[in-house]
Amino acid sequence: MRVGIIGGGAAGLAAAYDLTKAGHYAQVFEQAPFLGGQASTFQVGGGRLERGYHHLFVSDTDITDLMVEIGLGEEMAWLESKVGLFRGGKVWDFGTPMDLLRFSPLSMLDRLRVGAFTFWLQKQSNWRKYERLTARDWLIRWMGKSAYQVIWEPVLRGKFGEYFDRISMTWIWGKFRLRVSSRGKGSRKELLGYPMCSFGEVFDVLGQRVVSQGGDVHISSAVKRVVVDEATATGLEVSLPGREAEILPFDAVIATTPSYVFTRLIPPFPEGETATDYVKKLERVDYLSAVLMILVLDRPFTDKYWMTIADADMPFVALIEHTNMIDKELYGGNHILYISNYPKRDSTLYRMTPEELLEEFLPHLQKINPDFQRSWVLEYHHHKVDGAQPIVGINYGEQIPSHRTPFKNLYLANTTQIYPEDRGTNYSVRMGRQVAKMVMDDLA
Ligand SMILES: Cc1cc2nc3c(=O)[nH]c(=O)nc-3n(C[C@H](O)[C@H](O)[C@H](O)COP(=O)(O)OP(=O)(O)OC[C@H]3O[C@@H](n4cnc5c(N)ncnc54)[C@H](O)[C@@H]3O)c2cc1C
Incomplete structure (x- = not known):
């Protein structure tokens, strides 16, 4: 055949x-x-x-099994990652239950509520019951309006832009299950995988x-x-x-x-x-595109691998500092920072030239790290990926x-x-x- x-x-x-x-x-x-x-x-x-x-996440066994089959099993590394959230001019640690308890933009009652319902959701295996609900409605109902506005709406806007209030609760359920499956045995810390090759x-x-x-x-x-x-x-x-x-x-x-x-x-x-x-x-x-600016820096920007930007004034939704998880020596000793967004193809951000995008992004980086200087940037690279994210509605x-x-x-x-x-x-x-x-x- x-x-x-x-x-x-x-x-x-x-x-x-x-x-x-x-x-x-x-x-x-x-x-x-x-x-x-x-x-x-x-x-x-x-x-x-x-x-x-x-x-990769620990549960991603289809690809890791295939890697073993083609002789690349040894290349997989499982590493702890540091997660942060930028809000109100401050970077918050946001990877563990203790981090949530210290997250003062929410009242203690709201923090406990978020923790309790996160734990509960991670135990649910029947995703079908969430299919008819928007994530917005479910999260507001069970975790409260403040928690929705401070944490979840930025996450949804970050991934789905203007579609944020139409996304199915099943999508959030999937993310919660994935994260719990990626915690190392007996560890409260999440392990992420990367093929070192x-x-x-x-x-x-x-x-x-x-x-x-x-x-x-x-x-x-x-x-x-x-x-x-x-x-x-x-x-x-x-x-x-x-x-x-x-x-x-x-x-x-x-x-x-x-x-x-x-x-x-x-x-x-x-x-x-x-x-x-x-x-x-x-x-x-419907799909959204991914717009990425990759900065090659001569020093670290933060100590976080993943940082969600929960601040609507910022023109990007996440920073991923690759070399806070993967050894910088793989890239000639340089530090790698991804600046990411998921706009529609007809948006201004999507149409910007690499130079325009750099000018748009750089001033905002100083809000996150006030010491940041343009001179830290050794190189920049711009990539767009069309059809990057299908919109998962109810x-x-x-x-x-x-x-x-x-x-x-x-x-x-x-x-x-x-x-x-x-x-x-x-x-x-x-x-x-x-x-x-x-x-x-x-x-x-
Ligand atoms: C910014 C970003 C971050 C991501 N992060 C992660 C992550 O952390 N972990 C993870 O596992 N996944 C991640 N993903 C998702 C993952 O990369 C994709 O889900 C996966 O690679 C899709 O593979 P695919 O083969 O289904 O589709 P694609 O990779 O889209 O492959 C389809 C191919 O078809 C080709 N093609 C299109 N038209 C034609 C044509 N007419 N003739 C010939 N070829 C054509 C395209 O060029 C493309 O190469 C991320 C994606 C993006 C955009």
Whole structure:
């Protein structure tokens, strides 16, 4: 069986790995000049750094098991991380129950309430009961209005911008469960994982495995359209580097692109209720982009790995100081600070040039660390990731398109189909492998 795969990120490569391992032929087409998609890397100070900050949780066993399988198990490091929250001109420690008890922007009663309901929520396994509720309504009801305004609204705005009050409570439930699963055994501290070779290297090695198992992986190779004959996917029109666009035949096609890209690559589905419903599901999902400014500094900015910015006047929503968790020597002794935001594509922030964005962000850094000087910045890098965060509204589970599409032998495996968990490399690996199995069951 020959399978064409659109996208060389976690999902596409994991699918190709399993297909070729089972003796099938898989060909991966990635339009970017590198593999890894949203988890890809670039060079900083002689090391490979993710375009967007990345770490794993202890429960992310799909990706860590795959790393073991491809010989990279030794690369995983599990490290303690320091978490902070910036509010009212002050950086608060925000990683442990004791930190919450010391968090004086809330009354003691509110702090106890937040602690009690956080603990309770972490014990809940039935996420379905939260599907019909917005996070806003649930959090205000149980943790109180002050706690919502001071802690949770900034978190929701940070991830979902103007959609903040439409997000399902299931999303918050997922985050709470993840955090508790990432506490080391017998430890109150959270452990986060990082492949010391970088996420980019993990996906490069996975690509090499696909090739050594008989498949092909092409970078700088955009798929122009899915070829469909009698409502069945039969091939892909692709532009391989230095060649005219050509049509390659396949028995099945797996697309891992965002839904709005997928709809542009396919002809209209045959008329009928199922197809209309499928298209509605594809079109209903909204995405936010990620806008990242990466500062390479000659010294640390704070002592925190992750800092949520709970101050609406700031033009960014989180700071991730990568080298407060990962050894700076990997990047030539430099310190790495990600400044992150999730705007819409039509926002001013999204459209800013790297220089404009730097000018926008730098003055605000001094509010967090008053000693900060522009001279600390040795280099800066700007990256944008489109389709970075699907919006998870209420009753989201009912709106997810299936992996099998209305065209026979055409499969979709993208981040909108990850639920109730939030999107992440672990779940894309899991989904890629599940869809590869589906294709083999259907066709082999
Ligand atoms: C800022 C940021 C931080 C994140 N942090 C974490 C984290 O800490 N931990 C974690 O696990 N996950 C994190 N994630 C999420 C994680 O990176 C993604 O969920 C995961 O990498 C998605 O993999 P994917 O293969 O499903 O999709 P993608 O990585 O989006 O892959 C799809 C690929 O398809 C390609 N493509 C699109 N159109 C075409 C075409 N026409 N022809 C050929 N190729 C095409 C794209 O270039 C892309 O490479 C983060 C994401 C972002 C943006």
